[in-house]
Amino acid sequence: MKNIRLGVVGVGSMGERHCRVLQALRGVELVGVYDQCMERALEVAARYETAPFPSLEALAAEVDAVTIATPTPTHAEIALELIERGVAVLIEKPMATSVMEAMAIWEASRRRGIPVQVGHIERFNPVYTELKTILESIRPIGLTFRRLSPYAVSNQDADVILDLMVHDLDLAIDLIGASPARIRPIGRPVFSDAIDYAILMMEFPRGEVATLFASRVTEQKIRAIEVTAVEAYIEADLLNKGITIYRYTIPTFTNDRQPVKYRQEGWMERIGIPMAEPLAMELQHFVDCVRSGKTPIVSALDGLRAIQLAERIRLLLYNSPTPALQPDRIAAPVGASP
Known part of the structure; x- marks a missing residue:
């Protein structure tokens, strides 16, 4: 070869x-x-x-x-x-x-x-590829994406939309299999003149809803996806490599010798994730x-x-008359670039 x-x-x-x-x-x-x-x-x-x-x-x-x-x-x-x-x-x-x-x-x-x-x-994170397999038999109602980082380690030649949220824009489109019909973003600068903290609500053509949180003012680094469906609630930790599924069920158990019933209201599954460097x-x-x-x-x-989706979001945010988009600039943490 x-x-x-x-x-x-x-x-x-x-x-x-x-x-x-x-x-x-x-x-x-x-x-x-x-x-x-x-x-x-x-x-x-x-x-x-x-x-x-x-x-x-x-x-x-x-x-x-x-x-x-x-x-x-x-x-x-x-x-x-x-x-x-x-x-x-x-x-x-x-x-x-x-x-x-x-x-x-x-x-x-x-x-x-x-x-x-x-x-x-x-897209090459083994947690994400396993999540896609799980969702082949489960249709999401709502998805929540959280991507939070400290400012000092962020890519400061782009705002938080292009630096962090763009990852989850790609994942949301890939998981749903469609672009959103409606978007509603909120955001504000904190340590820079660009948007450093943003929340986005998206509605898709078949009714799915996605909420995205992106922050580069958060000291804890988080990369997570949560999926709500009729059949289950799923937590996927992209950073620490774990998936937990909470399934809803109410089976009833009867003891033939005594009139006692036992109810189990749900169960939890932890999915093994193969070790691989994305x-x-x-x-x-x-x-x-x-x-x-x-x-x-x-x-x-x-x-x-x-x-294209990131630009739609940025146009809405930067053209917004909301006073929160023009706050007094907060001093960046020690060790962070201005």
């Missing part, structure tokens, strides 16, 4: 994680890295026994595919250049900063026949798609849909 030649563009904390995983994947040759900071490129290349490249063009000439882990505002320009050069790309989320940019990437991918995968990593699963899937030419599970079209 021929090795897929891969490069990494942008070797900050996420890009370095890509290097670590790609170096260990079978059938992959980590050809090199490119970063605008040559000192950082040299450091990471030495650590993972690969080559630092002086330019994007030089790296593109030597690889079959590239993962892009640069700041969000640069995603579209880099992705479009690589696609035009015939290089498959995996773009870290968010795919782009606007619908126009995301549309350009999708159209270039379709026109050139080049695989493009978007880094919505939760990033390794995501990158392996990307490599397989590059090798086979198949469309990735999280395609450019999926990334575009998430950005």
